[in-house]
Amino acid sequence: MKNIAVIGAGTMGNGIAHTFAQSGFKVQLIDISEASLKRGIDTISKNLDRMVSKEKITEAQKQETLDNITTFTDVVEGVEYASLVVEAATENIDLKLKIFKQLDEACSEDTILATNTSSISITQIAAVTKRPSQVIGMHFMNPVPIMKLVEIIRGYNTSDDVTNTIMELSKKLGKIPTEVNDYPGFVANRILMPMLNESIETLYNGVAGVEEIDTVMKLGMAHPMGPLQLADFIGLDVCLSILNVMYDGFKNPKYAPCPLLVNMVRAGKLGIKSGEGFYDYSESRKAEHVAKQFLK
Numbered sequence: 001m002k003n004i005a006v007i008g009a010g011t012m013g014n015g016i017a018h019t020f021a022q023s024g025f026k027v028q029l030i031d032i033s034e035a036s037l038k039r040g041i042d043t044i045s046k047n048l049d050r051m052v053s054k055e056k057i058t059e060a061q062k063q064e065t066l067d068n069i070t071t072f073t074d075v076v077e078g079v080e081y082a083s084l085v086v087e088a089a090t091e092n093i094d095l096k097l098k099i100f101k102q103l104d105e106a107c108s109e110d111t112i113l114a115t116n117t118s119s120i121s122i123t124q125i126a127a128v129t130k131r132p133s134q135v136i137g138m139h140f141m142n143p144v145p146i147m148k149l150v151e152i153i154r155g156y157n158t159s160d161d162v163t164n165t166i167m168e169l170s171k172k173l174g175k176i177p178t179e180v181n182d183y184p185g186f187v188a189n190r191i192l193m194p195m196l197n198e199s200i201e202t203l204y205n206g207v208a209g210v211e212e213i214d215t216v217m218k219l220g221m222a223h224p225m226g227p228l229q230l231a232d233f234i235g236l237d238v239c240l241s242i243l244n245v246m247y248d249g250f251k252n253p254k255y256a257p258c259p260l261l262v263n264m265v266r267a268g269k270l271g272i273k274s275g276e277g278f279y280d281y282s283e284s285r286k287a288e289h290v291a292k293q294f295l296k
Contacts, residue, residue, distance in 0.1 A: 001084055001169060003025070003026045003028065004020045004025045004027050005029075005079045005082035006027060006086050006088060007085065007087040007089055009029055009039065009040030009041075010088065012088040012142060014029070014039075014043050017040070017044065018047060018048070019140075021065045021066070022057075022061075022068075025068065027068055028071075028079065028082060029041075029071050029072070030071075030079070031073065034073060040071075047143075048062040048065055049062070076106045079111070082107065083110070084113075084169070085103055085112070086114045087103070087113070087114065093245075097128050100126075100135070101128050104130055111134070112134050112162055113129065114137065115135075115136075118188070118189050118238070119186070119241070120245060122136065122137045122158065123156040123157070126157060132157035132158075133159040133162065134162050135155055136153065136163065137151065137153025138170070139151035139153060141188070142233075149175065150170045150178070151186050152167055152179045153179075154179065154180075154182060184246040184248075193246065193255075196239055197258055197261065199213055199227035203228065204258050204259065204260040210278045214226020214227065214229050231261075231271065231278065232271030232278050233272055236261060236270045236277050237265050240262065244257065
């Protein structure tokens, strides 16, 4: 397995491409937008520069990593020689089903199709292909080059051979793969998202402010990042999408998104990616919390 195609050049996609390329794989990074591809490569280059400055890699290793990545705007061309395709597009079920239908037609019959989805059913995605035994979840954590965990999610029809192959491949990336079954939110987000949602509810109910909630969880529970800051980092739209998937999947009110989260996403306050979330990330108001405007 030498050629890896990655669909999507955003935060997760460029991180996945970076990780494979740094481990010596040839990577085809695919996105419909040339601008997104340029931003993705720029991000990878900056992250590699940081590693060079910390003496974790050499300048030659940085260049070798970049040389291992080729960009494409055409999916069919980009996946032509891929042994594995990792889809890292937006967390939208309709988009993912469309992509997997296209990949099933374009890829070799031996190609394994993986999705980086953080909550959507692998079984549902696999069902739109003619190769459900070769469809699997590879849920990387953000930031991908640093975080060790990869959730490996078996769909209902995912074969043992494919699962074992992806487990071993993940180890070659220096990751620690953990196999889980295909239920909404898997393990990581089934536990994490209710905690984040409850933190937002705590703010919504006026129990404490943004900084106070984060301080309690950082100092009291030894979390490296407060839950509201973490929600900003993940993206409030992503948090909302995952909670909706779990709420729809389990029909349990404990997964219902807090109205404050819904309201902030509607207003375009998505966290770091939009410049504002529970904190303000603009240069002029760095780290001032702004969620209070939605609490009136």
